[in-house]
Structure formats: C-alpha cells, structure tokens
Amino acid sequence: MPSIDISNVTKRYGTETALDGLSLSVERGEIYGFLGPNGAGKSTTINLLLDFIRPTTGEVRVFDLDAQADSLEIRQRTGILPEGAELYERLTGRQHVEFAIESKGADDDPDELIERVGLSPDAAAKKAGGYSKGMAQRLTFATALVGEPDLLILDEPSTGLDPNGARRMREIIREENERGATVFFSSHVLGQVEAVCDRVGILRDGDLITEDTVEGLRDSMPDQTRLRVTLDRIPDDSDAALAAVEAIDGVSSVTPEGRSLVVACEDRAKTEVLHVVEEYGVTVEDFETDESSLEDLFVAYTTGADGGREVVR
Ligand SMILES: Nc1ncnc2c1ncn2[C@@H]1O[C@H](COP(=O)(O)OP(=O)(O)OP(=O)(O)O)[C@@H](O)[C@H]1O
Numbered sequence: 001m002p003s004i005d006i007s008n009v010t011k012r013y014g015t016e017t018a019l020d021g022l023s024l025s026v027e028r029g030e031i032y033g034f035l036g037p038n039g040a041g042k043s044t045t046i047n048l049l050l051d052f053i054r055p056t057t058g059e060v061r062v063f064d065l066d067a068q069a070d071s072l073e074i075r076q077r078t079g080i081l082p083e084g085a086e087l088y089e090r091l092t093g094r095q096h097v098e099f100a101i102e103s104k105g106a107d108d109d110p111d112e113l114i115e116r117v118g119l120s121p122d123a124a125a126k127k128a129g130g131y132s133k134g135m136a137q138r139l140t141f142a143t144a145l146v147g148e149p150d151l152l153i154l155d156e157p158s159t160g161l162d163p164n165g166a167r168r169m170r171e172i173i174r175e176e177n178e179r180g181a182t183v184f185f186s187s188h189v190l191g192q193v194e195a196v197c198d199r200v201g202i203l204r205d206g207d208l209i210t211e212d213t214v215e216g217l218r219d220s221m222p223d224q225t226r227l228r229v230t231l232d233r234i235p236d237d238s239d240a241a242l243a244a245v246e247a248i249d250g251v252s253s254v255t256p257e258g259r260s261l262v263v264a265c266e267d268r269a270k271t272e273v274l275h276v277v278e279e280y281g282v283t284v285e286d287f288e289t290d291e292s293s294l295e296d297l298f299v300a301y302t303t304g305a306d307g308g309r310e311v312v313r
Pocket of ligand 1: 013016017018036037038039040041042043044045083188
C-alpha cells in the first residue's frame, strides 16, 4: 500500500496552474526526493497532502485515507517540517517541543528530541524570537519528529543549516526510515537529496517530468560532460558569445567564471563549443572536462528548452 497516492491532480489559482495532472505515488518505507526549481509546485503538493489546500480536480490519498475527509488522522500520523515555519517568539525552544508533544498526545522526552537535532540545552531554554535560521530549523525538525510519525514531510529541510546541521539531518532521516517511517523530502537542490533518497521525482511547471532512482537518472542521461574552457580574455560581446554557446544543440547550461566558461553539455557538443567561442575573436587557451555532476543533470532536466523531455526519452 502506498503511503502517498496522488492521482491526476490539477491545482489552479485563478488562471495560474500550479499542478497540471500530477500523479505520484510513494511506497511505505520509501525515502522520496521531490525536486524542482522555485515555483514548480512542491509546496502546493505538500499542502494538498495535509488538506491545507484542496485540488481543483483529482484525488489525494495518504495512508490509503482520503486527504480531505481524513485529514485529522493523517496529520496525527505525520511529522511536518514546513518551509519557513513560524515560531512563537515568546516561547522557548523547549516549550515548542513540549507543546508539540502535548498536541499529538505523545510521550516523547523533549530533552531527547532537542539533543537529537543538535540544539544545546542552553539554546532550548532561550526564547525562539532570538533564534538563528539554523536553530529555528533544528527546533522545527525536533517538533516534526514528535510521536514517531509514520510519514515525515520535509519541505526544503536543509534551509539555513550549516554542513554539520545538514549531515545530522540526513542521519536522522535515515534513522527514522529504519524505524519504518516514509519520508517525503522536497528540495530545489539535488545534491541534498541524492545522499538519502531511494527515488527522486523531478517537477517542473506543475508536471512530473521524470521519476527514477538517482542511478537510473544518471543512466538515462546522454553522456553529460562538464567542460571548462579558459579563454585568453573575456570576449567584447560576451553576452552574445554566451547566448551562442547556450544555443548549441546538446548544451544545457553555460556559466561564466572570470575568463573561463563552464559548459554542461553532451559529449558530442564539445568541439562545437570550442568553435563557437573562437568565432567571438578570442583564443581558447585551455580546456578540461569532467564527468557531469548530478547538479548539471538536474539543471538539464529543469532548464532545458523542452522542459527536459528530450533528456528523458
Ligand atoms: N496562494 C497562491 N495564489 C496564487 N498562486 C499561487 C499560490 N500558491 C502558489 N502559487 C503559484 O503556484 C506555483 C507553484 O508554487 P509552489 O509554491 O507550490 O512552488 P514550489 O515548487 O514550492 O516553489 P519554491 O521552491 O519557491 O517554494 C507558482 O507559480 C506560484 O506562484
């Protein structure tokens, strides 16, 4: 039985279509990475799961329950880390955790949860009004863990966390998953989900453009290369040069870095990149290539002119 089952859901805000016939299912015990650039529809999807908003058409089920009719039971069994969660400025961190425990009728030890997310007892004794972004994120994560939820919904969980905090969060996600929790993890940064997720779905403009394991996504890509081209100088008409390289068939992104251009492209486009650059009156002094990073892959999926569909085929 899937923990999350979204079938053919469309969500419109006035004339804006946030989700366009989205179907997605997450099996019990899976860690699912839900990826997409800003505005793709990730938060809208999460809000539908919790009945904070309702679909224009289509059906949403969580734990095989109806997201609208059974929303109380669903929320009771779910731990939520919303994006930009608001804290009560006058309550201490510990009081937030106590409140979450009380609301869920759970019997967790607040100090254990606080320690688990790496918040010091001193910090937990302070009013949340003075918390840094990272502290606020850790505290909200602690409240999401209350009551050993069957499902953890984490919206951009590494926001504001330093590398240690992000690592701790990944460890806890794995521990929770080993305990049996399903995890639905949204992010616009692929690097943060690849280390923990069993499966990844990529959303663009309200449409799931691909869904696979990280390895599967890698295999489905044509041989992608990251090419670094170092020029003798920046071309006079650098904007036109960038546009010309971007327009080459097989190039998915171009980033200028001083006198160098970093080009994510298919292997077959490499020579053409060098030719096109030299048409702008500059000399290629050096170039090197390395295997494409997953980040390039994500960029190829989410910024390709055809919405990445070509890459998927
Ligand atoms: N209440 C609303 N009223 C009108 N349009 C909305 C509303 N909420 C979201 N949208 C639109 O729906 C689309 C999807 O937004 P959503 O917040 O779900 O994206 P997201 O993937 O979560 O983005 P981000 O990574 O920036 O949080 C966007 O075009 C957004 O402008």
